[in-house]
Amino acid sequence: MSTATEAKSGGFLSGTANYLDERTSIAVAVKTFGRKIFPDHWSFMLGEVALYSFVVLVLSGTFLTFFFQPSMAEVHYDGSYAPLKGAEMSIAYASSLDISFDIRGGLIMRQVHHWAALLFVSAAGLHMMRVFFTGAFRKPRELNWIVGFVLFILGMAAGFSGYSLPDDLLSGNGLRIIDGMVKGIPFIGTAISSGLFGGEFPGTEIVARLYSVHIMIVPALIILFIGLHLMMVVIHKHTHYSGPGKRDDNVVGYPLAPVYVAKAGGFFFLVFGVIMAIAATFTINPIWNYGPYDPSPVSAGTQPDWYIGWLDGALRLAPSNLDVNIGEYTIPMGVMLPLIVSLVFLAAVAAYPFIENWVTQDKREHHVLDRPRNAPTRTAIGAAGATFYAVLWAGASTDLIAINFQVSLNSVLTTMQILLIIGPIIAYWVTKRACLSLQRKDREIALHGRETGRVVRLPHGEYIEVHEPVDEYELWKLVDFKDYQPTMVRPNKNGKITFGTRIRAAVSKIYFEDRIAPVSKTEFELAHHEHAPAIEEKPAAKPKAKRKPKAIAK
Amino acid sequence: MNQEKPLRRRPWAAGLVIFLGLALSGGGYAAATQAVKTEEVSTADQISEGRNLFLANCASCHGTNGEGAIGGPSLIGVGAASVDFQVGTGRMPGQASGPQLFKKPLQFTQEQISAMAAYVASLAPGPAIPADEYLAGNGDPTHGGELFRINCAMCHNAVGAGGALTQGKFAPNLNGVEAKHVYEAMVTGPQNMPVFNDSNLTPEDKADIITYLKYVDDNQSVGGFELGAIGPVAEGLFTWVFGFGFIIAITVWLGAKSN
Ligand code: HEM
Numbered sequence: 001m002s003t004a005t006e007a008k009s010g011g012f013l014s015g016t017a018n019y020l021d022e023r024t025s026i027a028v029a030v031k032t033f034g035r036k037i038f039p040d041h042w043s044f045m046l047g048e049v050a051l052y053s054f055v056v057l058v059l060s061g062t063f064l065t066f067f068f069q070p071s072m073a074e075v076h077y078d079g080s081y082a083p084l085k086g087a088e089m090s091i092a093y094a095s096s097l098d099i100s101f102d103i104r105g106g107l108i109m110r111q112v113h114h115w116a117a118l119l120f121v122s123a124a125g126l127h128m129m130r131v132f133f134t135g136a137f138r139k140p141r142e143l144n145w146i147v148g149f150v151l152f153i154l155g156m157a158a159g160f161s162g163y164s165l166p167d168d169l170l171s172g173n174g175l176r177i178i179d180g181m182v183k184g185i186p187f188i189g190t191a192i193s194s195g196l197f198g199g200e201f202p203g204t205e206i207v208a209r210l211y212s213v214h215i216m217i218v219p220a221l222i223i224l225f226i227g228l229h230l231m232m233v234v235i236h237k238h239t240h241y242s243g244p245g246k247r248d249d250n251v252v253g254y255p256l257a258p259v260y261v262a263k264a265g266g267f268f269f270l271v272f273g274v275i276m277a278i279a280a281t282f283t284i285n286p287i288w289n290y291g292p293y294d295p296s297p298v299s300a301g302t303q304p305d306w307y308i309g310w311l312d313g314a315l316r317l318a319p320s321n322l323d324v325n326i327g328e329y330t331i332p333m334g335v336m337l338p339l340i341v342s343l344v345f346l347a348a349v350a351a352y353p354f355i356e357n358w359v360t361q362d363k364r365e366h367h368v369l370d371r372p373r374n375a376p377t378r379t380a381i382g383a384a385g386a387t388f389y390a391v392l393w394a395g396a397s398t399d400l401i402a403i404n405f406q407v408s409l410n411s412v413l414t415t416m417q418i419l420l421i422i423g424p425i426i427a428y429w430v431t432k433r434a435c436l437s438l439q440r441k442d443r444e445i446a447l448h449g450r451e452t453g454r455v456v457r458l459p460h461g462e463y464i465e466v467h468e469p470v471d472e473y474e475l476w477k478l479v480d481f482k483d484y485q486p487t488m489v490r491p492n493k494n495g496k497i498t499f500g501t502r503i504r505a506a507v508s509k510i511y512f513e514d515r516i517a518p519v520s521k522t523e524f525e526l527a528h529h530e531h532a533p534a535i536e537e538k539p540a541a542k543p544k545a546k547r548k549p550k551a552i553a554k
Numbered sequence: 555m556n557q558e559k560p561l562r563r564r565p566w567a568a569g570l571v572i573f574l575g576l577a578l579s580g581g582g583y584a585a586a587t588q589a590v591k592t593e594e595v596s597t598a599d600q601i602s603e604g605r606n607l608f609l610a611n612c613a614s615c616h617g618t619n620g621e622g623a624i625g626g627p628s629l630i631g632v633g634a635a636s637v638d639f640q641v642g643t644g645r646m647p648g649q650a651s652g653p654q655l656f657k658k659p660l661q662f663t664q665e666q667i668s669a670m671a672a673y674v675a676s677l678a679p680g681p682a683i684p685a686d687e688y689l690a691g692n693g694d695p696t697h698g699g700e701l702f703r704i705n706c707a708m709c710h711n712a713v714g715a716g717g718a719l720t721q722g723k724f725a726p727n728l729n730g731v732e733a734k735h736v737y738e739a740m741v742t743g744p745q746n747m748p749v750f751n752d753s754n755l756t757p758e759d760k761a762d763i764i765t766y767l768k769y770v771d772d773n774q775s776v777g778g779f780e781l782g783a784i785g786p787v788a789e790g791l792f793t794w795v796f797g798f799g800f801i802i803a804i805t806v807w808l809g810a811k812s813n
Pocket of ligand 1: 043044045046047048050051054124125127128131136137141144145146147148149150151152155226229233237238239240
């Protein structure tokens with residue numbers, strides 16, 4: 001590809017390039033970025049999906065800003081949606097209706113924007129899970145995990161502030177819940193609420209304020225953090241899965257330019273295309289159905305967008321009879337408990353890399369990813385966290401579950417409350433056992449090859465099943481992982497055993513007590529020696545198709 | 555008749571269908587409707603036919619004179635509207651079940667229903683079957699929508715998609731429910747639904763609500779498929795299952811290409 005452009009040298013392109021380079025030395029930047037290596041694996045593209053959805057969000061959002069008016073002044077609707085003709089509503093809602101019904105391309109842009117938002121946050125969430133379960137957050141990438149975490153929070157903030165802008169019944173109900181939560185904070189809640197809403201809810205200010213948050217503050221922060229995030233990805237280089245030649249001190253993959261850039265460009269359009277296709281066929285947030293916001297009515301089936309769902313679920317699942325009275329103040333635990341639980345959960349997510357590092361005391365850099373099964377405890381903790389989140393999330397649709405499966409709302413609630421506690425425990429246990437068994441199986445395969453189901457009779461009469469040895473790529477995957485052991489309780493240099501050391505030893509025991517050691521070289525050789533006759537029975541395993549050489553960056 | 559269950563269950567595709575349906579059934583009960591509106595006018599014949607039907611089908615639960623029994627409440631004073639609604643939507647004759655009686659396939663013709671309605675109305679005055687003028691769906695949908703959101707949406711959802719109540723009870727989906735039954739539901743308040751009498755919502759208000767519901771029924775969603783009109787939960791599930799199914803398939807495809 002680069003040769004193609006060079007062939008045209010002397011033309012306008014190279015002239016411009018020269019002009020730019022002489023003034024900005026941009027060639028240096030292009031070279032450094034262009035030579036970056038990006039490995040190929042589908043799970044490495046989830047971050048990209050988030051990035052591209054964000055680009056789509058910015059594009060469609062910019063369109064919407066031309067027509068949306070963030071004012072809560074009252075008007076009588078005069079657009080073309082018949083069942084609201086003449087209804088009193090805010091300008092914000094009226095202009096959202098106009099975008100939907102009277103501005104060419106407006107509805108599809110609204111739908112693109114909203115679907116892209118859902119996709120953005122879910123891509124970021126999946127990407128985060130990928131990073132978690134492969135241990136990509138380990139040194140030196142802990143800070144990038146924090147940056148990514150902030151991005152996830154910013155994604156939720158962007159979503160929520162946007163959801164509240166059209167000032168329809170659903171968004172107003174959402175704000176009302178926030179108002180209620182804020183007011184539930186002891187002592188300062190009421191003051192914060194009236195500060196937020198500029199007086200008593202709903203006031204006349206909130207939409208304009210959220211508008212600034214939604215189109216200026218949050219997107220600027222997201223762009224800033226994406227910049228930081230990607231810069232760190234470039235500085236750290238990308239991680240890779242284990243395989244021959246893939247070590248903690250290199251990256252194997254294609255250089256960013258031109259292969260990867262072309263590929264990424266194509267991928268962007270695919271993501272864009274998927275969003276467009278969904279937006280063109282499926283309606284999202286049909287605000288005209290919900291009517292203008294008015295504090296008195298609340299519709300059945302009022303839910304937030306999915307990424308706020310877990311917080312709504314926390315509110316719904318909290319028992320309502322735990323309020324604490326202190327003097328004349330009531331601390332509403334129905335509000336405080338969900339707030340505390342969700343903040344602790346988020347804090348745990350943000351801090352996880354540091355927690356794990358404190359346990360392992362591993363100071364090495366890690367660029368080779370873990371297969372989830374090879375870090376059973378981490379994987380189990382992740383599964384428990386995901387289960388906890390999922391139950392809270394499902395908690396936001398208790399009413400829909402009740403009506404669609406024709407069960408009692410009350411029993412759905414009770415079931416969810418129980419699941420919230422025991423679900424993560426079960427998930428932890430099952431996942432850990434599953435990982436250990438998979439490791440055991442891997443060990444078996446690495447040592448003795450794959451079972452082929454072919455039984456042969458040896459000259460001395462013994463029957464034996466032929467095991468086919470795995471090829472080198474496969475083998476590498478099976479044996480190349482780090483083995484940790486529980487830390488010992490040792491006195492520090494002052495000869496004392498600190499409380500921290502004891503705790504660490506205990507946690508470390510939980511982490512690494514049950515473990516399957518990777519196959520060692522001696523074990524491997526020994527096993528192969530034993531099986532030599534059977535293995536040689538079969539003519540050497542098919543040579544693996546030659547792989548295309550890939551660039552290796554140091 | 556137009557009232558076979560599968561049809562009634564299905565959302566009506568267009569207003570035309572409802573219109574046809576109303577016209578069809580209208581033929582059968584036009585006379586009866588007018589008769590029960592002013593209760594004195596129902597003929598003695600109709601009442602005695604109704605009494606016979608009632609004794610055969612309903613008395614076991616509601617008592618031989620509608621005074622109520624172990625199986626069901628007293629029907630004295632519930633009015634023709636209540637019978638027309640309960641039997642006309644297939645709720646009655648009741649069947650022991652869970653927390654809320656379900657709709658079942660219709661068991662009576664409109665003529666028979668009208669006869670039983672006339673009989674129950676003859677026991678004591680009560681809400682009558684609504685006049686056609688309120689059912690045509692030509693009121694003010696804006697006002698109706700507003701009233702609906704204030705009075706009904708908390709149970710039935712803003713577009714009448716239905717919602718859960720406590721202990722397994724639920725407010726049903728109102729999609730495709732006949733105008734007459736909507737009106738009757740409001741004046742009689744079946745099971746866990748409150749009564750909206752005429753001082754609460756005037757007959758004109760009720761007509762407006764019916765107009766709004768009819769509009770929702772008749773008009774296709776402008777933005778594409780609606781995913782059940784149950785809002786953000788369906789949208790979120792869709793994103794995860796289909797949106798992401800698609801995206802992951804693409805990433806896997808791209809990832810596989812190079813290996
Ligand atoms: C919100 C939008 C986000 C965008 C646009 C984004 C974008 C990206 C991209 C394009 C990459 C490189 C490719 C890849 O591995 O997928 C990346 C890597 C990474 N991201 Fe994100 N990300 C986001 C959120 C997050 C979150 C929520 C976390 C975790 C809390 C996170 C943690 C990381 C880490 C640790 C890496 C390095 C992975 C490695 O080298 O294997 N990111 N991100």
